[in-house]
Amino acid sequence: MTSSLDLQNITKVFTDAKTGSSVTAVTDMSFSVAPGELVAVVGPSGCGKSTILNMVSGLYGPTEGRVLLDGKPVTGTRPEVGFMLQKDLLLPWRNIVQNVEFGLEEKKMSRADRRAKAMEELTRMQLVDFADKYPHHLSGGMRQRAALARTLAIEPEIILLDEPFSALDAQTKLVLQRHFARTIAETGVTCVLITHDLNEAVILADRVVVLSGRPGRVIDEFEIDLPHRTDPLKRSLEPQAGVYVKRLFDALHLEDQDAA
Amino acid sequence: MKSLQGKPTELLAILGMGVLMLAIWEFLPPALGVPKYIIPTFSDCLNELSRMFARQDMLGHTVSTLISTVIGFILGSLLGAACGYLLGMSPLAEKVLSPYILGLQIAPKVAFAPLFIIWFGYGDIPKLLVTVLIVFFPILVNVLQSMKTVDHDLVNLARVYSMNRWTIFRKIEVPSSLPNLFAGLRIGATLAVIGVTVGEMVGGNTGLGFLITYGEGQANTAMVFNAIIFLTIIGIALYFAVSGVEKRVLHYLERNDQH
Numbered sequence: 346m347t348s349s350l351d352l353q354n355i356t357k358v359f360t361d362a363k364t365g366s367s368v369t370a371v372t373d374m375s376f377s378v379a380p381g382e383l384v385a386v387v388g389p390s391g392c393g394k395s396t397i398l399n400m401v402s403g404l405y406g407p408t409e410g411r412v413l414l415d416g417k418p419v420t421g422t423r424p425e426v427g428f429m430l431q432k433d434l435l436l437p438w439r440n441i442v443q444n445v446e447f448g449l450e451e452k453k454m455s456r457a458d459r460r461a462k463a464m465e466e467l468t469r470m471q472l473v474d475f476a477d478k479y480p481h482h483l484s485g486g487m488r489q490r491a492a493l494a495r496t497l498a499i500e501p502e503i504i505l506l507d508e509p510f511s512a513l514d515a516q517t518k519l520v521l522q523r524h525f526a527r528t529i530a531e532t533g534v535t536c537v538l539i540t541h542d543l544n545e546a547v548i549l550a551d552r553v554v555v556l557s558g559r560p561g562r563v564i565d566e567f568e569i570d571l572p573h574r575t576d577p578l579k580r581s582l583e584p585q586a587g588v589y590v591k592r593l594f595d596a597l598h599l600e601d602q603d604a605a
Numbered sequence: 606m607k608s609l610q611g612k613p614t615e616l617l618a619i620l621g622m623g624v625l626m627l628a629i630w631e632f633l634p635p636a637l638g639v640p641k642y643i644i645p646t647f648s649d650c651l652n653e654l655s656r657m658f659a660r661q662d663m664l665g666h667t668v669s670t671l672i673s674t675v676i677g678f679i680l681g682s683l684l685g686a687a688c689g690y691l692l693g694m695s696p697l698a699e700k701v702l703s704p705y706i707l708g709l710q711i712a713p714k715v716a717f718a719p720l721f722i723i724w725f726g727y728g729d730i731p732k733l734l735v736t737v738l739i740v741f742f743p744i745l746v747n748v749l750q751s752m753k754t755v756d757h758d759l760v761n762l763a764r765v766y767s768m769n770r771w772t773i774f775r776k777i778e779v780p781s782s783l784p785n786l787f788a789g790l791r792i793g794a795t796l797a798v799i800g801v802t803v804g805e806m807v808g809g810n811t812g813l814g815f816l817i818t819y820g821e822g823q824a825n826t827a828m829v830f831n832a833i834i835f836l837t838i839i840g841i842a843l844y845f846a847v848s849g850v851e852k853r854v855l856h857y858l859e860r861n862d863q864h
Binding site: 424432 | 756758759761762764765766767768772776777780783857858859
């Protein structure tokens, strides 16, 4: 089962407990994600991208506005939400299969079922041979695949991705993006992908939401109408892909910013 | 430790160095005319040692010190770790108590030994208390430090998986703190011997610390030397026992000496 996500007029203000000064991270932000859709959120640094993810995952609430999952307001953390960051967040003291089981441990299921489910996800990620290895034995790409296996093992209704490919080298990134696109398509899960890589947004997403600098709000939003949803590499070679990247480039006014 | 497992030539050099130092100890003081009661030679110490085992119940004193050290170390570690975790879970308590903890940490713990004897008499309790106190702080401070530096994203991950405070403590915070805990335990292991020695020197009539003051009173320098050497051996044994456990428990950490 997959969920729809609705952000309605979200404003989030952080107040420093010591100085009393406050920072508005996002202001009057609205966008929605349909079930099974992959929406990329791009924007300059400090536009509140991670704030959005934390509010959707229920780690904290918005100051104003509502976050709705399947039409119901998010009031706290929920087991149906998957979560993946730039860091793989694998526990170094657990081997790979135990790491994949981590998210399942709060669910009512037997040890054997848990192991079976974890092995199933590792099979999908082609990591079965590494099930009893520890994270430091694995390369960055493999670790991030293990993190995806852990995220998918809980059968989430929505997955929140915060720049999951940005710490990888260019080659590993391409391979993992493809792997990822296929898996996401297979499971049909709803995804929000936070990224600063414009190309990545275009080749992976169904739709792109562009945010302004702080305080973040939506300044553009458009569908990516390209074939090969499960093959980002092929998609990037489509002539139209460059046009979308240019549009993002323009929306963010990158040409006005001096490299100096 | 690492060098001992290294090349045979290295091992040979280390052994050679030991033999050389023993030889200097044995032959240099007599050659310079230093009397036995100032620096007894290696063979003097060996002779005295066999006499101590035969007449002075050296085995009993050694075992007594060893047991006190181990018990003091374990109690001090448990207490230090428990307080470290408790303070780590309560930022308020940590803020209120940290100046006092700092003060107590700086106070020379061995100076409490006479006080404990006034309070508890000449028994096993004073030396155990000194040991517990001296072991307590490095472990407390290390555990507290690790609790403050737990990766917040890991905690958030656990929260997203709907884990409660206690589960997060068990599954994230405790395992994250283990490298720091063991660093504290290694320091504590070496300090435990100091605590017991001071306790035994100040009061009581058992243990290697007692033999040091007894030997001093008799101007039996070889006895003092032997007691110091045995105390050192106990300290080394405890240290390697702790780091052996550490290697097993923290096997998942990348180690530089593996590459």
